[in-house]
Amino acid sequence: MMKKAAQLFKHKAYELRWALLSGILVGTSYIPFPPWALLFCYAPLWFSITEGNSPSVKKAFWSGWVTQFLLTAIGFHWIAYTAHVFGAMPWSVSIAALLLFCAFMHLYIPTAAAVGVWLQRRFQLSRIQTLFTIALLHALLERTWPVIFDWHLGYTLLGAHIPAYQWADVIGFAGLSALILIFNAWATTIWLKFKTSRQQAGLHLAAFIAVIVFLIAGGAYHKAPWDHFDQEFKTTVIQANIGNSDKIQAEQGRGAQEFITRKFTAMTMDAFAKYPDTDLFVWPETAFPDYLDQRLLGRKHTQMLAQGMATLDRPILTGAYSRSPVLDAHRDEATFNALFLIDGRGNNLDAPYLKTNLLAFGEYLPLSEKFPILLKWLPFISNFGRGKGPHAISWNHKGEPIRLGGQICYEGLDPQFSRGLIADKSDILVNVTNDSWFGQPSEPLQHMYMTLARGIETRRPLIRSTNTGISTVIWANGDLQQKSPLHQEWAGQFTVKYRKDAPVTAYVKWGHYDWIVLLLALTGIVLIGALHARSRRP
The missing domain is CATH 1.10.1760 (Arp2/3 complex 21 kDa subunit ARPC3)
Structure with a gap:
């Protein structure tokens, strides 16, 4: 046989x-x-x-x-x-x-x-x-x-x-x-x-x-033609390398929020001392493990953030959570995976972007919107609210408005989503993500290059901030800047060069x-x- x-x-x-x-x-x-x-x-x-x-x-x-x-x-x-x-x-x-x-x-x-x-x-x-x-x-x-x-x-x-x-x-x-x-x-x-x-x-x-x-x-x-720029600013990306167990505990409200908050604030203040000319700090997806809505700034961890960065006079673009003011707070879909632009005390400098393209089974249960009974049968699956993006965040930098087109996690893999950010007048693309679930080295490299591709298609610089790597910046001409190490704490400064009111590419129009x-x-x-x-x- x-x-x-x-x-x-x-x-x-x-x-x-x-x-x-x-x-x-x-x-x-x-x-x-x-x-x-x-x-x-x-x-x-x-x-x-x-x-x-x-x-x-x-x-x-x-x-x-x-x-x-x-x-x-x-x-x-x-x-x-x-x-x-x-x-x-x-x-x-x-x-x-x-x-x-x-x-x-x-x-x-x-x-x-x-x-x-x-x-x-x-x-x-x-x-x-x-x-x-x-x-x-x-x-x-x-x-x-x-x-x-x-x-x-x-x-x-x-x-x-x-x-x-x-x-x-x-x-x-x-x-x-x-x-x-x-x-x-x-x-x-x-x-x-x-x-x-x-x-x-x-x-x-x-x-x-x-x-x-x-x-x-x-x-x-x-x-x-894309080697010429007329504007620039300096950004520092904070890669705190938070472990999976801590991320899970924080997301489920079972602890680790204080540890994560203190780690990000301490690393940011250390980076500010090292790079005092930084114009913008960027933290990764869900870096702040709590709500950051303006009306909820009295919460414990938001107060901790404000105390830890009381002397910071630079804005922070960070992943965090947002709670719907309309839906019952106890409903899963009342919470959004979001991107906030805040000052050192947590004050919102513009309305947050709420993640639109949710990850199946990780952030929503397929078919649950039509058949809510599925949520009762499978209560252990997260079910975040869905935003109405693409939507750019406006940053007032030295009197000059800069439109930051946010992508959360694998939204950066969707060309149509990034075309929508350009339609919303984005000057810069910013991708925040958490690749800690994927090991090394294949997925982090695959995800990075697939995300950076959007910067070439749209001819907009793209800032990529990750929890465990790979964090980097690519300019509109395709020049890739330094890359962060994998699975290490790291803070790096980048010069982001761009063109204000850059033309819309042929691909975005009709390609x-x-x-x-x-x-x-x-x-x-x-x-x-x-x-x-x-x-x-x-």
Whole structure:
């Protein structure tokens, strides 16, 4: 029995070898790895499923499923750690959760492969036409498929500091991902042509290299207009490295609030002594473990904050909690995850921003808004109120208003949210988050670069303040400043250079509609293939 099982496994592994190879290539080309196989990582999968006169749709789907399972396991292995730490699940259950995540989260990859092969059979597309069809389907599905958060290969360009990422202000990082997928189809085409016509393959390879050089060199040139600034200020980010147990106790009101409050106030005053020219201090998500609404400043921990920073004459932008003045305070949705701009005594300098894009199961229970009974059945799941953002906070700096566009946690991963901040006249983007639940090093780097991408798309500097790292600042031209260490107490000062009334980028205006171009290209390939096949019929 064991021998037969081993032989079956060996046979299946050999049959799916190209799918397995693609999974490894994609997984090891994503952050934190260098993008060494970026331009051909999907080529083995697509090569194998389009082979033959009548390729199998079933084989295409299951090959794609193997690829997405493996790349997800490599790129998102930290899901198991998060389930264990954040969800308090046993390791056995956490690993099972990871396997379920790998099995179902990125099904758009096998779906694109299967639909592409079905179109090949249905409309008699050529193999090369099918390759580009799959690439376009993949690009369209990866931005519409329901996932916890969007990820794609476009972010790897920023992670590896390849200047082609500078084009994101025109087509966005999703558009760059579409280009990478098209390059994968093109690379597979070149490989196929080497078998039939080396001359044609050579011409394709020359054009392939020329386009890549243009995107990289042109990206460096495209950056130049954004190297000029007319305003600047100095900000100091406080990274207090609060442990998970203390965060949980503080959030549940079972202690640690005093310890956390004193730690942030002490670190801020020490940083002020070291950097007296600081204009703005930035604390991370829920750094202050209590309400900060103006009408609630008499609470114990707010008074503690005021006493600890009585001599501080600089504003602080901090994550904290807000309580609705309308809803019953005992209802979960009466509390908001919020971002406040305050002075050293806690006085609100503008209305707070209330988090809008809530984290499923961490900050709200899906479907509970339509079916409140779920909250009674699952009372242990947090259910925060939902804000009406995007909304910028106004900071009066030396008589000059500066609009701070706040993003809390993974709101920074949503391009549409940041476009809304630009519509609200944001001069600066500020992302506050708590990555303490994710371990190291993969997720903190992935989350950081995916968030910094919004600064390039909108051409606004972005300040990132985290509890445990990585805290940093990126300017609108893409220049990344110093990065904080992971899981260490740290305070660092940054010079934030920007342009007042900076122009709105092409991507913010219309670049996110590039899906229309992709859809037209897909339709064109299928129609041309179908008409060509029809003309060959007797």
